[in-house]
Structures are given as C-alpha cells and as structure tokens.
Amino acid sequence: MTYRIAVIGGDGIGPEVTAEALKVVRATGIDLATTDFDLGGARYLRDGEILSDATLDELRGFDAILLGAVGTPDVPPGVIERGLLLKMRFELDLYVNQRPFVGRDHDFVVIRENTEGPYAGEGGALRRGTQHEVATQGSVNTRMGVERCVRYAFELARSRPRRHLTLVHKTNVLTFAGDLWQRTFDEVAAEFSDVTTAYNHVDAACIYFVQDPQRYDVIVTDNLFGDILTDLGGAVSGGIGLASSANLNPARTGPSMFEPVHGSAPDIVGTGTADPTAAILSAALMLDFLGQSDAADRVRAACAEPVSGSTTHVGDTVAARVAG
Numbered sequence: 001m002t003y004r005i006a007v008i009g010g011d012g013i014g015p016e017v018t019a020e021a022l023k024v025v026r027a028t029g030i031d032l033a034t035t036d037f038d039l040g041g042a043r044y045l046r047d048g049e050i051l052s053d054a055t056l057d058e059l060r061g062f063d064a065i066l067l068g069a070v071g072t073p074d075v076p077p078g079v080i081e082r083g084l085l086l087k088m089r090f091e092l093d094l095y096v097n098q099r100p101f102v103g104r105d106h107d108f109v110v111i112r113e114n115t116e117g118p119y120a121g122e123g124g125a126l127r128r129g130t131q132h133e134v135a136t137q138g139s140v141n142t143r144m145g146v147e148r149c150v151r152y153a154f155e156l157a158r159s160r161p162r163r164h165l166t167l168v169h170k171t172n173v174l175t176f177a178g179d180l181w182q183r184t185f186d187e188v189a190a191e192f193s194d195v196t197t198a199y200n201h202v203d204a205a206c207i208y209f210v211q212d213p214q215r216y217d218v219i220v221t222d223n224l225f226g227d228i229l230t231d232l233g234g235a236v237s238g239g240i241g242l243a244s245s246a247n248l249n250p251a252r253t254g255p256s257m258f259e260p261v262h263g264s265a266p267d268i269v270g271t272g273t274a275d276p277t278a279a280i281l282s283a284a285l286m287l288d289f290l291g292q293s294d295a296a297d298r299v300r301a302a303c304a305e306p307v308s309g310s311t312t313h314v315g316d317t318v319a320a321r322v323a324g
Contacts, residue, residue, distance in 0.1 A: 002031040003290055006062040006255065010040035012264025013274035013311075014068025020276035020315025021066065021283040024302070027319035028295035030287065035062070041072030041080050041264075050083035056091055060254050064286050067259035068279065072266060082121070089114050092254040094247035095145065096152050098285070099230045099261070101213075101237040108216035109160075110233060111153040112226025114247060116145045117177075119223045141177045141222070146184045152250055153220035154192045164217035165189075166198040168205045168225055181222065205229060209236055234261065244281035248289065258286040272310040277303055280318055298322050 007022070009015030025032060037055065044050050059065060065088070070080050088094065097112040122138035150167075157165040167185045171178030182199070189197050200208065202225045208215055209232050221229060234243035240262050247257040260278030268274055281303060287296035302321035307314045 002033050003063045004061070005032050005034045005286075006037055006059050006065045007034050008037045008039050008065065008070070009068045010070040010264065011042050011072050012069055012266045012269050014040070014070065014264055016068075016269075016274050016311050017260060017276040017279035018066060018068035020311060020318075021279040023315045024280050024299055024319045024322055025283050025287065025295075027322040028287070028292075028298055030290075030292055030295050039084060040070040041075040044080060044083075045072065045074055050080065051087050056087070059088070060092070062255045064255050064290060065257040066283060066286060067257055069260065069262065069264040071264045086119060086121075088257060089247055092257070093249050093251070094257055096149060096246075096248040096250055097226060097230075098156075098246045098248055099233065099243065100285075101230075101233040101243075103213065103237045106213035106216065106237070108213065108233075109156065109218050110226060110230050111149060111156065111218060111220045112230060113145060113149040113221070113223050114226075115223075116140045116142060117223030139174075139177055139222075139224070141180050143180065143184065146181055147188065148250075150181075150185050150188050150220055152248075153218055154188055154195055157195045157218040158192060160217060162217040163195045164198070165195055166200055166205075166216060166219045168200050168202050168219055168221040168229065170202050170225070171199075172201065177222070185220070202229070206232060209233060213237075230261070241275050242278050242281070244278050244285055246282070246285040246289065256286075256289050258282040258289075272312065274311045276311055276315050277307075277318075280315070 007018060009018045039051060070084055095115045097114040098109060100109045118137050118139045120140035122140050123136040126134040153165055157163055169178045169181050171182050213236055231240060234240035243261045245259055245261050249256050260282050262278055265274060280299060284296040284299040299322055302318045307317045
C-alpha cells in the first residue's frame with residue numbers, strides 16, 4: 001500500500017529534519033508518495049499567504065501530514081500560530097495532541113485536548129494602548145470536546161501495561177471548566193473499571209514531573225495546561241529537541257498531523273547541527289496511526305541509542321539501523 005503524505009517542511013531547520021525523518025521511514029520499506037507544501041513564515045513574508053481554504057481542502061485528501069517547523073523572527077507572534085497551526089487543528093478536527101515521554105525512570109504519555117480552551121480564540125480588547133485597556137481571553141470547554149478527549153485517554157491507558165490515567169486540571173480555582181472536566185472524567189471512568197485513576201492540580205503535576213515522573217502512565221488535560229506540561233515533559237526526558245508529537249483526528253474524518261515541537265531554530269539553519277531525532281520519532285507516531293506499528297517500533301528502537309554527528313549523519317545512521 002502507498003500512503004499519501006503531505007510534507008510541510010516549513011521554516012528554519014524544519015526542511016532539514018523532515019528530510020531525515022522521511023529517509024528513515026522509507027528505510028522501513030513503507031511506500032510513501034509525498035507532496036511538498038510551501039507554508040510557513042517565509043511564505044507569508046514573501047506573498048502574504050498563510051493557509052488558503054483551497055490549500056486546506058487539498059490537505060484533506062492526504063493520509064497524513066508531516067510538519068517540520070514553522071515561524072521566523074520577522075513574523076509577529078500569533079500570525080503563523082493562529083493562521084496555520086491552529087487553523088489546521090480546528091479545521092481538520094485534530095482534537096487530540098499526543099506526546100510520549102520516555103526517560104531512564106519513566107514512560108508516560110500526555111493527552112492534551114487540542115481544539116478548545118483558551119486557544120479557541122474567544123475574547124478581545126477594548127481601548128487598546130490606553131490606560132483603560134481591557135483584554136479578555138475566554139476558555140471554551142464543551143462536553144463533546146472534553147468527553148472525546150477523555151475517552152481517547154482511557155482507551156490508550158487500557159492498552160498500556162499499567163492501565164492508569166491521571167486527570168490534570170485546576171478544579172479548586174477554575175470551578176466551571178474544572179467541574180466539567182472532573183464530572184466527565186468520572187462518568188467515563190465508570191466504563192473503564194480496569195483502568196485506575198488519579199487527579200492532580202496542574203501546579204502539583206509540574207512538581208511531580210520533575211521529582212517523581214515515574215508515577216505517571218497516561219495523563220489527560222486541557223489545551224493550555226497540556227501545552228505547558230508537555231514542554232516540561234520534554235525537559236525532563238532529555239530535552240525539548242527530542243520531543244515528538246501527534247495531532248490526531250481519531251475519527252479519521254481527515255488527515256492527522258505529526259511534528260517535532262522544538263521550533264524552527266533559525267540560528268542554526270544550514271549548519272548541519274540540527275538533531276532530527278524528534279522529527280524521526282514524530283514520523284514513528286505517524287506510522288503507528290497509519291496502522292504500521294511494527295515499522296514504528298523499528299524506528300523507535302533505532303533511535304534508542306543516541307547518535308552524534310551532523311543532521312544527515314544522524315538520519316543515515318538511524319535509517320541504516322532500521323534497514324538492518
């Protein structure tokens with residue numbers, strides 16, 4: 001079978017690490033047909049294009065999207081993030097963000113709700129630039145959005161040996177959103193009697209990530225808390241430069257998107273020093289979602305022993321390990 005993959009190399013080191021990820025995937029023997037899309041900060045600066053509806057409709061026809069990194073220092077904050085990344089998450093209904101973290105003493109997964117919370121864009125500003133300026137930023141939480149994310153997390157926890165799921169929120173202060181999350185979590189838990197559960201406030205979870213990460217198996221949380229926690233998870237698991245992620249549409253009504261989370265690193269573009277490991281591991285998550293778990297496991301095994309050297313050397317070495 002040939003899988004149709006949309007490739008958004010993007011900005012900075014994005015094209016460099018994405019090329020190595022594709023090299024490793026092809027070494028598994030999986031047949032890919034790739035189409036490159038010129039999207040990101042550089043494209044926006046060149047002609048003002050971020051993500052047109054026509055391009056979005058074209059992306060819907062692919063089996064998956066592999067993203068390198070987007071963003072340049074010359075583009076104001078929020079332009080590419082909202083116009084490209086969040087637009088794809090919302091329009092393609094990529095409602096689960098899944099990030100695995102493996103270290104010497106821990107192996108856990110964070111499931112972050114990916115299309116609601118403060119990122120939904122509710123809010124605005126009044127009297128901007130004056131002494132009486134007002135800014136509001138609402139957090140949107142729906143029963144549907146929370147439940148489908150929580151249910152995915154329970155099903156993932158059930159598939160893992162420990163069968164344990166922790167809800168992370170701030171129910172003692174965010175009494176409306178937190179109450180919706182806690183009640184939904186408890187009600188879905190009744191359907192998964194084989195999965196043990198726990199609850200942590202997000203501030204406590206930050207401490208446990210550093211001091212006692214082995215307590216966790218699967219974590220489910222809202223969009224904003226998940227964004228913060230997963231960066232911390234990367235830091236305690238070898239560095240953000242090794243962190244992979246999957247933006248999933250589990251209903252499979254459109255393609256899911258896979259990306260490293262290290263950013264575009266414009267200061268090292270073209271130096272050959274960018275580590276492609278996170279992009280390679282993100283491609284392994286893509287293989288999992290495409291139903292090629294054996295190939296994905298081979299890729300992860302090939303990355304288990306660190307490789308030093310240039311960007312292409314790391315890709316070549318991991319590809320050779322995968323090919324056997």
